[in-house]
Amino acid sequence: MQDKVVIVTGGSSGLGRATAELMIAEGARVVIADINGEAGEAVANAIGAEFVRTDVGDPMEVEALVSGTVARFGQLDVMCNNAGVIAIAPVLETTNEAFDHMVTVNFGGVFYGTRAAGRVMAEQGFGAIVNTASNGGCSPSEDMAVYSGTKAAVVALSKACAIELAPKGVRVNTISPGTMLTGMVPDVEGIVEVLDKLQPIGYAANPSQMAAGVLFLASDEGNYVTGHDLVIDGGATAGRRAVGV
Ligand SMILES: NC(=O)c1ccc[n+]([C@@H]2O[C@H](COP(=O)([O-])OP(=O)(O)OC[C@H]3O[C@@H](n4cnc5c(N)ncnc54)[C@H](O)[C@@H]3O)[C@@H](O)[C@H]2O)c1
Known part of the structure; x- marks a missing residue:
């Protein structure tokens, strides 16, 4: 990643921060x-x-973010559309406001970022876009209907963009994290122990374990990978666990 120019949305916290730190280290x-x-x-x-x-x-x-970055650095190599929000609620109790917020940030934000970066990268003839989805997109959770829907939409959008932008030298991939201990985890006593037990691998992830996947998809090592959804979830969506009977 030496001297490459990278934008990370949602970079103040969690996976975005871990991605930014790893990119800088590289x-x-x-x-x-x-x-x-x-x-x-x-x-x-x-x-x-x-x-x-x-x-x-x-x-x-x-x-403005994308054009300002190109004006400042002269190019854009990598766009990580990672910012996201969640509102956990049963579907019948989900408000219009919560729906609009999740769709606007999780799906709209990825679309706006992919379109803005994609235009610049297509003009340059190179670039990599990595969008953050969730394993909830392919294996939805109770009380997360709208959130899961936005994440499935992020994967579909990204695959379609990958097909369109491949001839222009631009790769588009998604990362689908499993449960990570970030600002998105509700502040409830004992939640970490519960989340740890839900993962076949035995613990909920540190965001740096996802950032490694983002780095691969963004880097030249991944230069033949496009339209891919990289699930990193400790086996959570690999299949059902035994119920002991
Ligand atoms: N934490 C998990 O278990 C988990 C699992 C799967 C996927 N994800 C996804 O990972 C991504 C990163 O989440 P995280 O876990 O690091 O959570 P986080 O809450 O720690 O970080 C999210 C960041 O996005 C920012 N943000 C929120 N709305 C924004 C907006 N409108 N514009 C710009 N920035 C905004 C927040 O300020 C925050 O810094 C999200 O897309 C999330 O859906 C998280």
């Missing part, structure tokens, strides 16, 4: 974009990134 120049200005500035200062406050649900802000 020699990249990284722009963190996040709606949380205070955390974004602090993280960017701590890890040696630049920060642009961005609401990925606003197409104009995403266009």
Whole structure:
């Protein structure tokens, strides 16, 4: 990733921060974009990134993020559309506001980011886009109907974009993480132990274990990989566990 220019949305926390840190360790120049200005500035200062406050649900802000990054660095090598939100609720109790927010950020944000970066990369003739989905997209969870739907949509969108952009030298892939201990995990006593037990591998992931997958998809080592959904979930969606009978 030496000297490559990388944008990471949702880079103030969790997987986005871990991705930004790993990219910088590999020699990249990284722009963190996040709606949380205070955390974004602090993280960017701590890890040696630049920060642009961005609401990925606003197409104009995403266009400005991408065009500003290209104006600053001259090119864009990697776009990680990673920002996401969740509202956990039974489907019958899910509000219009919660639906709109998840669709706008999780699906809209990935579309706006893929379109803006894709235009620049198609013009350059190179680039890699890595979109964050979830293993909930292919194996949905109770009380996460809308969230899971947005993540399935991210995978389908990315595969279609991969087909369209491959002849232009641009790769588009998704990463589908399983449960990670990040700001997205509800702050409930004992939750970590419960989440650990749900993973066949025995513990919920550290975001850095996902960032390694993002790095592979973004890097030249992955230069023949496009339209792929890389599931990293400790075996959680590999199949059913025995029920002991
Ligand atoms: N944590 C998990 O178990 C898990 C599992 C599968 C997938 N994911 C996905 O991983 C991605 C990263 O989540 P995380 O677990 O690191 O959570 P996190 O809450 O720690 O980080 C999400 C980041 O996105 C930012 N963000 C939220 N809305 C935004 C907006 N409108 N514009 C810009 N930034 C915004 C937040 O400020 C935050 O910094 C998300 O897409 C999430 O859906 C998480």
